[in-house]
Amino acid sequence: MKSTIPDAGVPIAPPAQNGGDRQEASLHGEVLLRLRDYVVEGNIPDGARVPERQLCEMLGISRTPLREALKVLAAEGLIELLPNRGARVRQLSQRDLEELFDVMAGLESLAGRLACEAITDEEIIAIEQMHYEMYGHYLHRDMHGYFQANQRIHESIVAAARNETLKTTYANFAGRIRRVRYSANFARKRQRWAEAMREHEAILDALRRRAGSELSDILFQHLRNKRAAAIEHLTEPQEDAPASP
Amino acid sequence: MKSTIPDAGVPIAPPAQNGGDRQEASLHGEVLLRLRDYVVEGNIPDGARVPERQLCEMLGISRTPLREALKVLAAEGLIELLPNRGARVRQLSQRDLEELFDVMAGLESLAGRLACEAITDEEIIAIEQMHYEMYGHYLHRDMHGYFQANQRIHESIVAAARNETLKTTYANFAGRIRRVRYSANFARKRQRWAEAMREHEAILDALRRRAGSELSDILFQHLRNKRAAAIEHLTEPQEDAPASP
DNA sequence: AGGACAAAAAATGAATGCAAAATGACTTCC
DNA sequence: GGAAGTCATTTTGCATTCATTTTTTGTCCT
Numbered sequence: 001m002k003s004t005i006p007d008a009g010v011p012i013a014p015p016a017q018n019g020g021d022r023q024e025a026s027l028h029g030e031v032l033l034r035l036r037d038y039v040v041e042g043n044i045p046d047g048a049r050v051p052e053r054q055l056c057e058m059l060g061i062s063r064t065p066l067r068e069a070l071k072v073l074a075a076e077g078l079i080e081l082l083p084n085r086g087a088r089v090r091q092l093s094q095r096d097l098e099e100l101f102d103v104m105a106g107l108e109s110l111a112g113r114l115a116c117e118a119i120t121d122e123e124i125i126a127i128e129q130m131h132y133e134m135y136g137h138y139l140h141r142d143m144h145g146y147f148q149a150n151q152r153i154h155e156s157i158v159a160a161a162r163n164e165t166l167k168t169t170y171a172n173f174a175g176r177i178r179r180v181r182y183s184a185n186f187a188r189k190r191q192r193w194a195e196a197m198r199e200h201e202a203i204l205d206a207l208r209r210r211a212g213s214e215l216s217d218i219l220f221q222h223l224r225n226k227r228a229a230a231i232e233h234l235t236e237p238q239e240d241a242p243a244s245p
Numbered sequence: 246m247k248s249t250i251p252d253a254g255v256p257i258a259p260p261a262q263n264g265g266d267r268q269e270a271s272l273h274g275e276v277l278l279r280l281r282d283y284v285v286e287g288n289i290p291d292g293a294r295v296p297e298r299q300l301c302e303m304l305g306i307s308r309t310p311l312r313e314a315l316k317v318l319a320a321e322g323l324i325e326l327l328p329n330r331g332a333r334v335r336q337l338s339q340r341d342l343e344e345l346f347d348v349m350a351g352l353e354s355l356a357g358r359l360a361c362e363a364i365t366d367e368e369i370i371a372i373e374q375m376h377y378e379m380y381g382h383y384l385h386r387d388m389h390g391y392f393q394a395n396q397r398i399h400e401s402i403v404a405a406a407r408n409e410t411l412k413t414t415y416a417n418f419a420g421r422i423r424r425v426r427y428s429a430n431f432a433r434k435r436q437r438w439a440e441a442m443r444e445h446e447a448i449l450d451a452l453r454r455r456a457g458s459e460l461s462d463i464l465f466q467h468l469r470n471k472r473a474a475a476i477e478h479l480t481e482p483q484e485d486a487p488a489s490p
Numbered sequence: 491a492g493g494a495c496a497a498a499a500a501a502t503g504a505a506t507g508c509a510a511a512a513t514g515a516c517t518t519c520c
Numbered sequence: 521g522g523a524a525g526t527c528a529t530t531t532t533g534c535a536t537t538c539a540t541t542t543t544t545t546g547t548c549c550t
Contacts, residue, residue, distance in 0.1 A: 026328050026329075026532095026533070026534095027533075027534070028316070028533080028534085029328075051500090051501070052501075052502075053500090053501075061534085061535090062534060062535045062536075063502090063535085063536095064309070064533080064534055064535065064536090065533080065534065065535095067313060067502090067503090068312060068313055068316045069316075071273070071313045071314075071316055071317050072316050072317060072319075072320045074317075075317045075320045075321060076320060077410075083271050083274075083502090083503090083541095084271075084501085084502055084503075084540080084541055084542065085501090085502080085541090085542070085543095086501070086502070086542095096410070099408045099409060099410040099411065100410055102355070102359060102408055102410075102411070103355070103408065103410050103411050103414065105355070106351060106352060106354070106355025106358075106411070107351060107355075109351070109354070109355065109461075110347070110348070110350070110351025110352075110354065110355075110465075113351075113465065114347060163344045163347055163348065164344060165322075165341070165344040165345055165347075165348050166344065166347070166348050166351070169348060169414070213462050216354075216461065216462075216465075217458050217461075220355075220358065220461075271502095271503070271504095272503075272504070273503080273504085296530090296531070296532095297531075297532075298530090298531075306504080306505090307504060307505045307506075308505085308506090308532090309503085309504055309505065309506090310503080310504065310505095312532095312533090328511095328532090328533095329510085329511055329512065329531085329532055329533075330511090330512070330513095330531090330532080331512095331531070331532070
């Protein structure tokens with residue numbers, strides 16, 4: 001195996017010489033965003049070595065801004081930098097995943113608690129709306145729609161917490177986990193799906209009553225159950241074969 | 246005002262040419278550790294501009310590894326990088342502090358919950374020991390000892406959670422807050438001090454019973470009260486003058 | 491033929507150099 | 521006298537270059 005990156009034939013960046021009109025940020029910032037997405041979306045196989053040279057060509061930049069971006073990604077926990085031996089996509093062990101899920105659970109739990117202090121009736125109504133949409137997707141077995149709605153609900157709760165620091169941290173961890181494409185698979189278990197719907201109803205109920213401590217508990221348990229389903233799915237891969245390769 | 250850094254006469258790094266036998270990590274890693282400590286310990290005034298050149302001379306290195314370290318510190322939230330205008334120590338608004346305290350509260354709350362699942366009797370005994378030590382410091386009005394014991398207790402709970410990811414994240418936020426030297430001041434309020442002792446007893450009690458959900462609540466409230474005391478202290482600076490300048 | 495050693499090739503880590511942007515000072519004009 | 525414009529200096533951003541370390545390849549010996 002020579003090139004560790006799968007089909008990186010197409011440069012991520014346009015020529016980028018200077019023609020680009022939009023200049024969203026400094027070069028290293030742009031590179032950071034691109035690289036982060038690239039890694040989060042799973043374009044690089046787990047644990048694969050990523051030669052700097054190759055990334056440079058791919059992005060059309062020199063090594064200096066690239067290395068700065070790599071350092072940041074390493075600090076974010078997406079990749080790991082072995083001294084003198086380059087960057088690798090961080091391989092998440094099952095234990096790592098468990099830990100990440102638990103931290104996410106803690107963050108959502110906190111978000112719920114804080115949200116109860118600050119959320120407006122309108123926001124609750126909006127979340128109820130998403131909940132009904134989600135229920136519709138559930139009934140139609142529309143997994144993709146279900147998960148999008150689900151994600152929006154959780155993000156709305158985080159947003160209602162009125163805490164930018166929390167929001168940023170949450171997004172960071174969500175990115176780390178997103179590499180593991182658990183969602184599309186573990187949700188196929190019908191039983192878990194029904195359970196999740198019930199939990200979501202309990203979440204809404206606690207939210208309406210602004211019962212912070214209670215909501216905190218429910219959210220933690222909800223995420224814990226998600227974690228269990230995800231981990232179970234990993235150890236015993238598929239219960240019915242997914243369509244995507 | 247020319248040099249924004251106070252008494253940076255002494256280079257942080259020893260000669261560092263090559264004589265040093267110990268080589269803890271790569272240069273940028275070493276620089277990162279040093280710079281982080283330097284910032285966390287508050288050696289640079291809030292919002293002060295930090296010319297790269299000056300830091301380079303101070304550390305005896307070139308700009309490349311320094312800039313890498315700065316990017317990481319920015320990602321960690323300790324400094325902020327304004328495009329084309331250099332690095333500034335991140336100025337924490339009161340709102341920022343509130344947010345940070347709340348996230349810390351959430352993390353400790355999570356730590357408590359997880360600790361209840363995994364903590365051993367020996368660890369609880371060790372924490373009880375620290376608790377009694379802390380009580381001793383409390384009785385002797387030994388603020389410094391009290392805070393050290395207090396910090397050790399909270400760190401022990403985090404350690405008992407058996408979650409390295411949580412531990413790292415916790416340490417990160419602790420570092421961000423540490424810049425604000427609240428501890429030495431707000432603790433002078435006797436009433437709050439007594440309250441905190443009572444809360445700590447409740448924490449121990451819940452921990453002994455492995456009552457995760459309950460401990461989670463107590464810890465959150467405990468940190469919330471800390472936050473209130475810290476913020477109050479900031480708005481209405483000292484109730485009795487501190488000895489240190 | 492298989493393994494160990496050595497040299498070449500490549501990749502990483504750090505330093506230097508160069509262009510662009512910002513800061514500051516000075517001049518000029520109203 | 522004050523404000524705006526212009527030029528010099530400083531500083532940042534990125535590319536290039538140099539020095540080490542690692543990895544690969546080729547050869548030799550058992």
